Amino acid sequence: MQLKNFGRNQTLKPSSAYTPADEAEVLEILARHRGQSVRTVGRLHSWSDAVLADGVLLDLRQLDGVDLQSEGDQLVATVGAGCQIKRLLEELGREGATLPSLGLITVQTIAGAISTGTHGSGRNSMSHYVVGVRLARYDASGHVVVEDLCEGDALRAARCSLGSMGVILSVKIRCRQQYKVQEHFCEYPQLSDVLEAESAFPLQQFYLIPWRWSYIAQHRQETDAARSSLAWLYRLYWQLVMDHCMHLVILFLVRWSRVHRLIRLTFRKILFVFVVRNWRVVDRSDAMLVMNHEAYRHIEMELFVRRDQLAHALGFVEEVLKVAGGVQTALSSEHQERVEVMGMQAELVELHNKHCHHYPVCVRRVVPDDTLISMASGEGEDWYAVSLISYAKPSRREGFLKFTSFLAASMSHLFDARPHWGKVCPLNPDELRSLYPRFDEFRSICSTFDPDGVFQNRWTAALLDPDASTGVSRQDPSD
Ligand SMILES: Cc1cc2nc3c(=O)[nH]c(=O)nc-3n(C[C@H](O)[C@H](O)[C@H](O)COP(=O)(O)OP(=O)(O)OC[C@H]3O[C@@H](n4cnc5c(N)ncnc54)[C@H](O)[C@@H]3O)c2cc1C
Numbered sequence: 061m062q063l064k065n066f067g068r069n070q071t072l073k074p075s076s077a078y079t080p081a082d083e084a085e086v087l088e089i090l091a092r093h094r095g096q097s098v099r100t101v102g103r104l105h106s107w108s109d110a111v112l113a114d115g116v117l118l119d120l121r122q123l124d125g126v127d128l129q130s131e132g133d134q135l136v137a138t139v140g141a142g143c144q145i146k147r148l149l150e151e152l153g154r155e156g157a158t159l160p161s162l163g164l165i166t167v168q169t170i171a172g173a174i175s176t177g178t179h180g181s182g183r184n185s186m187s188h189y190v191v192g193v194r195l196a197r198y199d200a201s202g203h204v205v206v207e208d209l210c211e212g213d214a215l216r217a218a219r220c221s222l223g224s225m226g227v228i229l230s231v232k233i234r235c236r237q238q239y240k241v242q243e244h245f246c247e248y249p250q251l252s253d254v255l256e257a258e259s260a261f262p263l264q265q266f267y268l269i270p271w272r273w274s275y276i277a278q279h280r281q282e283t284d285a286a287r288s289s290l291a292w293l294y295r296l297y298w299q300l301v302m303d304h305c306m307h308l309v310i311l312f313l314v315r316w317s318r319v320h321r322l323i324r325l326t327f328r329k330i331l332f333v334f335v336v337r338n339w340r341v342v343d344r345s346d347a348m349l350v351m352n353h354e355a356y357r358h359i360e361m362e363l364f365v366r367r368d369q370l371a372h373a374l375g376f377v378e379e380v381l382k383v384a385g386g387v388q389t390a391l392s393s394e395h396q397e398r399v400e401v402m403g404m405q406a407e408l409v410e411l412h413n414k415h416c417h418h419y420p421v422c423v424r425r426v427v428p429d430d431t432l433i434s435m436a437s438g439e440g441e442d443w444y445a446v447s448l449i450s451y452a453k454p455s456r457r458e459g460f461l462k463f464t465s466f467l468a469a470s471m472s473h474l475f476d477a478r479p480h481w482g483k484v485c486p487l488n489p490d491e492l493r494s495l496y497p498r499f500d501e502f503r504s505i506c507s508t509f510d511p512d513g514v515f516q517n518r519w520t521a522a523l524l525d526p527d528a529s530t531g532v533s534r535q536d537p538s539d
Contacts, residue, residue, distance in 0.1 A: 065104040065111050067359045068454040069484075072101070074117035081122050083206075083229050086196055089118065090204045090227065099517055100227045102172020103144065105165070106482035107359055109519030110176060110222050118227060120171065126151040128235065135235040136191060141171035141228045149346045157235045161186050162349045171228040176482030177220045177434030179445065180349055181424035182263035182280070185220075185436050188429040189234040193218035197226030197509055213432065217505040220434035222481055224520045225509040241348040242283045244340040247332075248275045251371055258425065263349075267420035268374060270381055271327040276335060276420070280349075283342055291343040297336065303352040306334045307451075310418055311356060314451045320386060320416040327418070358419075359457060361464040361484035362447040363477040364426065364435040370444045373475045377421065377446060377467065384463045386413030402473050407466050415459035419449040432502040435478045445480065461486070489522045 063072040075096075080086045090098065097115030104111055120142035127138045128151070135157050139148055145159070146166035152158050161183040168178060179185035192210040195218060199205045206229065209215045218225055241263060248254050254266050254277045263280035288294070309331070313323045341348075365373045379395055382388040389412060390396050399408055426436040426443045436443040448467070450460035465486040471477035472487060478495045479485045485492070493499045503524050513521055 063104065063117075065106060066354065066357070067107040068357060069107055069359055069457070070104075070109065070111055072104075072111065072113045072117065074099075074113050075115055077117040077119065079119045079121055083123065083196075086118065086120065086123070086227060086229060087204050087206070089116070090196060090198070094198065094202050094204075095512075095514070097514055097516070098227070099515065100141075100171070100223055102142070102169030102175075103167055105168050105172065105354070106176055107361075108176070108480075108482055108485040109517065110481060110485075112517040112519060114517070120227075120229070121169070123229065125230075128152060128155050128157060135237070136232055137235050138192075138230055138232050139170045140230050142169050144169055145173060152235055153238065153346065156238050158238045158344075158346050159186070160184075160189050160234060160236050162346065164349075164351055164353045166346075166350055167354055170231045170233070174219060174231060174233075175221055175223055175228070176480065177429070177431070177436065178482065179424065179426045179436065181265035181426070184427045184429050185431075185434050186233070187219040187431050187434045188427075188436075190215070190219045190231055191234055192232030194229040194231075195226045195509070196229055198512070198514065200511060213501055214505055214509075216430060216432045217502050219429070219431040220437070220481070221502075221506070222433075222520050222523075223517075224506045224515055224524065226515055239345050240283050240285065240287060240342050241280050241345045242285065242340060242342045243278060243280045243348055245335050245337050246277050246279060247335075247337065248277060251275060251374060255370075265422060265424045267422050268378065269327060269331070269420055270385075270417040271324040272329075272332075273378060282345075285342045287344070288340075288342045291341055291347075294339070294341040294343065295347060298351060301334050303355055306331065307356050310451050314418050315453055315456075320413075323416050323418050324385070324387075356451065357454070358449050358451045359454075359460065359484060360447055360449045360480075361468065361486070362445050362480040363468065363471055364443045364445050364480070365471070365475045365477045366443060367425075367441040369475040369477075370423075373444075373446065373471060373477065374421075374423070376471065376474065377448075380408075380411070380463070380467055380470075381417045381421075383408060384411045384413070384415040384459070385417060398474060399470060402470060404466065404470055407462075407469075411462055411466055415450075415463040417448070417463075418451065422447040422449075432498045432505075433481075433496045435480055438497060446477075447483075489525070492523060 093116045099113035100118040123140035124143035125140040163178045174187045261279035266277040379391045424445045429436045431437045468486045
């Protein structure tokens with residue numbers, strides 16, 4: 061049996077696969093397969109090796125119950141692990157509630173979303189709001205046990221665990237009353253202007269437009285104002301123009317024309333007709349904060365940097381994009397020197413003219429999470445997630461993957477940039493571990509919960525192995 065993920069860059073070859081009907085059946089399957097390797101997946105919307113499975117595969121899509129309760133002054137939902145975010149939002153919506161934080165899409169499962177630190181903009185990632193995780197695993201004598209983790213570092217680990225602590229059966233997550241968001245677009249030549257607007261529009265996200273090198277801000281704020289009378293038209297505009305027309309133009313440029321000059325010209329001069337500026341619209345948060353981003357197949361890497369590194373990091377990304385796109389042969393002298401010191405000059409030269417970037421570089425602010433290893437974990441300044449997307453056909457991604465490999469390695473050294481656990485993640489175990497001050501605590505909790513490593517795949521096993529070092533090389537872009 062073979063399964064592919066959304067991005068068609070990962071192939072799972074499980075020896076057997078189950079979609080159990082309920083918790084009892086999950087436990088029965090675990091008992092039957094004691095001693096064998098077991099991985100649980102959600103909707104396979106991760107691009108990283110986190111989804112790999114070559115033993116027993118569990119898909120908990122039938123465990124999708126939602127139960128919303130008040131606990132003191134908090135709204136808390138207990139959600140079956142396989143429940144998709146869209147179903148959860150529908151159920152919460154019936155009770156006038158919603159999630160405090162949302163990613164761009166809603167097809168992921170709740171367990172899958174939290175397991176890789178899924179986030180939106182202006183709030184913590186979803187993992188941060190998790191107050192309980194119900195987990196099935198084996199105890200030291202190999203018996204199947206179920207535990208409810210609701211405090212301490214075990215909970216912090218389970219909030220983002222890469223599938224490495226056992227099978228998540230359900231998740232308890234803090235919810236809030238439904239709310240509305242006002243949104244409008246503006247263009248700025250300078251990053252500083254966009255960041256200045258953040259205090260007025262705390263939920264905003266913004267885009268660095270390649271080849272035009274300006275910023276389009278999607279200003280967003282929570283509001284008590286009534287839903288706009290033209291909100292329906294705005295939704296239609298998003299669906300037709302942004303989700304489809306704009307993406308079809310990009311697909312044409314990347315998959316059929318492949319002329320770099322035309323890509324650059326379109327981004328510099330034409331793509332802007334799609335963005336209606338200064339149209340202020342108020343709508344429900346769960347309509348405003350998401351889009352149909354899964355409509356067309358693509359692949360993505362996302363790097364998290366702290367606020368004090370953002371300007372420098374985006375400047376670096378811009379320069380590397382110019383080299384990869386073939387319009388420059390070297391970086392500015394300051395960056396060039398640092399690349400040479402890192403011993404990455406040959407990789408940079410190799411990148412020249414290999415990838416003409418063809419998608420806005422989305423930047424989202426993520427407030428620090430109370431977790432051990434989600435990308436935004438750790439106290440201090442806010443994080444900014446810088447996303448790099450390619451719509452090239454799966455067979456033509458080599459240039460993009462070379463580019464992501466170079467960028468992840470260089471930016472992790474220069475800016476302590478952390479790659480999203482669920483997206484293209486081209487660093488080796490040593491490099492990844494070094495970015496998380498609490499990784500050792502995570503590792504030791506995983507080894508307590510899964511002493512025989514039966515819930516690991518080869519990628520998580522290497523991450524959790526203290527002896528797996530730089531000997532394990534970075535993902536080969538041509539793999
Ligand atoms: C088009 C698109 C848009 C996206 N937008 C965003 C975004 O806006 N923000 C963002 O942060 N991310 C985004 N992502 C990434 C996505 O949210 C994550 O990769 C997420 O983990 C996918 O969830 P899934 O249900 O498909 O889980 P999978 O990809 O199937 O699994 C992810 C991980 O969760 C583990 N897992 C799943 N279920 C269980 C369980 N029951 N028990 C134990 N472990 C489990 C798996 O083993 C695996 O390690 C996007 C992805 C795509 C394809």
